[in-house]
Amino acid sequence: MKIKKAKLTKGGTIEATYIDEDGNEITLKGKNTVHVDLKARLAALIPYFAELTEQKEADRYDWVNPDSETNLDLLRRLDVSGVSLGGDDNCPIATLTGRRTLMSSKVLNLNTPPTDLNADDSGWPRADDFRFAIDAFFYEVKEYITGRKWAIKQIEFDFENEEDPFANAGIPEDVTDITEADNAKTQAEQVA
Secondary structure (H helix, E strand, C coil): CEEEEEECCCCCCHHHHHECCCCEEEEECCCEEEHHHHHHHCCCHHHHHHHHHHHHHHHHHCCCCCCCCHHHHCCCEEEEEEEEEEEECCCCCEEHHHHHHECCCCCCEEECCCCCCCCCHHCCCHHHHHHHHHHHHHHHHHHHCCCCCCCCCCCCCCCCEEECCCCCCCCCCCCCHHHHHHHHHHCCCHHH
C-alpha cells in the first residue's frame, strides 16, 4: 500500500487516497475516530510546518529539546491536518496542510511549499527527519485502514429504560438467597 495523501477531518476521522497492491487508486473516507497515536504523529509535523511556512515561531523553536514546555506553548496556535506526497520514488515531494489560529480567533489555512524529501538534493538540514515524521504519520494511517486502529468509543447506556438491566443475568441454582440463609440462621439460633 502506498499512501498518496491523508488528512484528519473535522469529525476526527481520516480521509486518505492510496494505491493498493493491485495498483488501484482508492479514496477512503473513514467513519471511525482516529487513535491518539495518529494525532500525535500529526502534532510531530507542526515544527516542520512552522519552518516551511516561515512562521515567526520557527525562529525560536528548540530543535534540540522538542518536547520542552516552551516549544509546546510556542506552537499552540499552529496545527497540521494533512499530508500530500507527490513526485516519484526517486524524487518524493511532500506538502503539509494546516492552519494558524489568529489572535482574533479566526483561522488562516496554510499549505507548505512542495518540499523535496531527499536530503542530498534539497539542501534542507531537516529533510531526513521530516521524511521520518511523514513516514510515521503514514504508518498510523495504514494502521487505521488495515489494522483498524481506531479510538475506543464509549458505549452509551440507556438509563431511561425501565427494565432491570440485571434481570437476565442469571443466578446459579447452588447459591442460596441471602434472606433464606438469614432466616435459617435465625431459626437455628432460636432453637439452640
